[in-house]
Amino acid sequence: MSDQADDNGAMRAVKDCVAGSAGGIAQVFAGQPFDTVKVRLQTQPDMYKGTMDAVRKTLQNDGPAGFYKGTTTPLVGVGLCVSIQFLVVEHMKRTFARINGTPSNQPPVLTPLQLYTAGAAAGVANSVVSGPVEHIRVRLQVQSSGAAAQYKGPIDCIRQIYSSHGLGGIYKGQLPTILRELNGYGMYFMAYEALVQRTMARTGKARSDLSSGLVCLYGAAAGFAMWLTSYPIDVVKSKLQTDGFAGAARKYSGSMDCLQKTIQQEGIKGLFRGITPCLLRAAPANAATFIGFEMAIRALG
Secondary structure: OHHHHHHHHHHHHHHHHHHHHHHHHHHHHHHHHHHHHHHHHHHOOOOOOOHHHHHHHHHHHHOHHHHHOOOHHHHHHHHHHHHHHHHHHHHHHHHHHHHHOOOOOOOOOOOHHHHHHHHHHHHHHHHHHHHHHHHHHHHHHHOOOHHHOOOOOHHHHHHHHHHHHHHHHHOOOHHHHHHHHHHHHHHHHHHHHHHHHHHHHHHOOOHHHOOHHHHHHHHHHHHHHHHHHHHHHHHHHHHHHOOOOOHHHOOOOOHHHHHHHHHHHHOHHHHHOOHHHHHHHHHHHHHHHHHHHHHHHHHHO
């Protein structure tokens, strides 16, 4: 019986990873253009007057392909990140269900705190990969095109940073990344799973019977819950990850210094620069994530 349980657990984990990868790939294609505009507004406040100005100048200077700068890294990395997220959150949900004494043939009903804890654990685990993935992505997103480009692509960016600054350089901005992932994914999965649990309880439907429209709607709501509670941390993260490494090129000595200087120079509104494209991205990107995951889980059985 123990061997069978182990085999079932291993197979469940594999399915969670595969489905998470499907959700991550869908997220990148749906959300990358919005993310590029968000990062440029966060890290280059003097260059753009607002969201539409950033869109217009990106089109003028880089063409439509400019919105997909740095896509290779997240396409690989975000697939892995979302796999980790769903692997951990599904494991935590099953663990809490056992603690609550929920029979194995019934869907787990978890408290909001349990759902937040499951999401927070997924976020912290995910940050090991998402930190360097986002670091490389944002450096590619904000650099100029053509001959002025410092990096030829993600591999060249990794090579240059690692050769000059080691692993610590690759993980630049990791503290705010961990903080953002912890709270952000706590709110993210709590919102989504609470809405799913509520609908299942109200309608008597199984999770697999929920409509695609509802999955997309709840995924969008989860994205809003994440970003509305974590956006200032993301601004600090992006500023640190596009900052210089040493000498005059380095503006910030750390997370608190970045926070203080941002408020001094830009006011509180500086902590919310780029939130418009971020929230515009939240709906399609996170709807795509959850529909990709749920559809893959249903197909895998």
